[in-house]
Each structure stands twice: as C-alpha cells, then as structure tokens.
Amino acid sequence: MRRKIVAGNWKMNTDVASAKTLLRSIVESVKKSAPAADVIVCPPYIALQEAQSILHDSKVALGAQNLHYEDDGAFTGEISATMLKSVGCKYVIIGHSERRQYFGETDGTVNKRIHKALNHELTPIFCVGETLNERQSGKAFDVIHRQVTGGLENISPENMKRIIIAYEPVWAIGTGQNATPAQAEEVHAYIRTILKELFSDAIAQVISILYGGSVKPENAREIFAQQNVDGGLIGGASLKADNFLAIANAF
Numbered sequence: 001m002r003r004k005i006v007a008g009n010w011k012m013n014t015d016v017a018s019a020k021t022l023l024r025s026i027v028e029s030v031k032k033s034a035p036a037a038d039v040i041v042c043p044p045y046i047a048l049q050e051a052q053s054i055l056h057d058s059k060v061a062l063g064a065q066n067l068h069y070e071d072d073g074a075f076t077g078e079i080s081a082t083m084l085k086s087v088g089c090k091y092v093i094i095g096h097s098e099r100r101q102y103f104g105e106t107d108g109t110v111n112k113r114i115h116k117a118l119n120h121e122l123t124p125i126f127c128v129g130e131t132l133n134e135r136q137s138g139k140a141f142d143v144i145h146r147q148v149t150g151g152l153e154n155i156s157p158e159n160m161k162r163i164i165i166a167y168e169p170v171w172a173i174g175t176g177q178n179a180t181p182a183q184a185e186e187v188h189a190y191i192r193t194i195l196k197e198l199f200s201d202a203i204a205q206v207i208s209i210l211y212g213g214s215v216k217p218e219n220a221r222e223i224f225a226q227q228n229v230d231g232g233l234i235g236g237a238s239l240k241a242d243n244f245l246a247i248a249n250a251f
C-alpha cells in the first residue's frame with residue numbers, strides 16, 4: 001500500500017508570528033481528527049526553527065521549499081541541506097514550477113538538488129508539471145517525460161523509493177482551476193509507466209504521487225479517490241488550518 005500524504009506548501013507567506021499560530025492550529029487539528037494521511041508542512045525558512053519546536057512530539061512533519069545542491073560556500077541567498085537538517089526538516093520540495101519559471105531552475109539543477117537531498121537523508125518532494133501552452137499544444141506528456149527522466153537521472157532504485165513525486169500542472173496552480181480528477185489520474189498513471197521504464201514495476205507501484213494545483217476541501221475527495229493519486233501538495237488552501245485539515249481528511 002502506498003503512503004497517503006498531504007503536504008502544505010506555504011510559499012512566500014506568513015511571518016514568524018503568523019507561522020507559529022498556523023502551526024499550532026495544525027498540530028491541534030491533527031491531534032483531534034487523526035487524518036489517515038501523513039501530514040507535512042513546508043513553511044518559509046524563517047519559521048523553520050520555531051516550527052521544529054512546535055511540531056516536536058506531533059504527527060506533523062517538517063519540510064522546506066527548496067535547497068541548494070552545494071554543501072556550503074559563496075552562494076548568497078541559498079540554503080543548504082545541512083542547514084535544513086539542523087532545524088529538523090525531513091522533507092524538501094524540489095523543482096516547483098515557480099522555481100523553474102521565475103528562478104531559472106532546470107531539469108539538470110533539479111536533479112542535482114534531488115541527489116543532494118538524498119545524500120543528506122532529506123526526502124525530496126519532486127515536482128513536475130506542464131504549462132497551459134504545453135497542454136494546449138499536445139506536449140504535456142512529452143514535458144512530463146522529460147522532467148521525470150531528467151530529474152531522476154542517476155538515481156539508484158534504492159534511492160528512488162525515498163522520493164515523493166508531485167504532479168502540478170502549472171495552469172492549475174493558484175488559479176482556482178484544478179485539473180479534473182480524470183486529467184490528474186491520466187498523468188499520474190503515465191508517471192508510473194515512466195517509473196516502470198526507468199526502474200521497475202515494483203518501484204513504480206510503491207512511489208507516492210501527489211497532485212497539486214487548486215486543491216480545496218470541495219474537490220480533494222474526488223481527486224484523491226483516483227487510483228494513482230496518493231494525496232496532494234497544497235498551496236493556498238494550506239494557509240488555513242481548517243481547510244488544510246479538511247483536505248488531509250478527504251481520503
């Protein structure tokens with residue numbers, strides 16, 4: 001059985017005070033409702049240290065939104081795997097479309113970051129997804145194939161088992177227009193065929209593949225009911241504990 005996972009990507013939202021409030025409400029709600037899914041939160045860097053102490057002894061795991069592929073050195077503004085580990089991160093989002101779109105992230109740099117995360121025992125949440133233009137011109141599957149194979153270059157089968165994949169169609173992120181459950185299922189199933197081709201059927205069947213892009217309490221259940229959808233990467237709706245928990249309980 002694959003792990004069910006709901007991860008909150010807070011992006012560039014909250015300050016330390018509001019992050020602490022949100023973290024406390026999430027911990028409380030998880031305690032009360034005991035969701036079947038594993039719950040992960042990825043607050044901004046400035047809140048990670050506080051998050052570590054608030055999440056301590058809770059069922060909520062901590063992740064970051066990115067990491068650099070070098071260990072340390074002259075990389076102004078970047079954050080390293082060791083830094084994330086030192087504040088208790090277990091997960092890290094890698095290759096989010098906003099990083100690809102606005103910060104020059106490529107399949108090659110995504111691949112380096114995935115290797116670095118794995119070397120430091122951080123679980124990558126590896127994001128892929130096509131733009132609207134790519135979908136409309138019939139290239140969605142080619143793009144997904146390129147991103148998945150590029151991002152996973154030289155990953156060993158053993159390490160592959162430690163990776164979580166998130167399919168996030170760019171046209172659905174923050175737009176309110178989610179992929180239909182059938183559209184999500186189609187791409188998730190396709191990602192599994194790529195994993196089978198790159199690794200093995202056994203590996204393809206155990207990897208959790210999350211859907212992201214305008215998931216809300218109102219549409220989560222239908223999306224998560226798809227055979228190849230194992231949970232969600234949640235942006236906007238993860239900034240309110242009630243909404244986030246409603247989604248975490250939508251299995």
Ligand code: PGA
Nearest residue numbers: 173174213214234235236
């Ligand atoms: P959204 O973002 O839920 O606000 O669409 C998802 C994401 O970018 O991870």
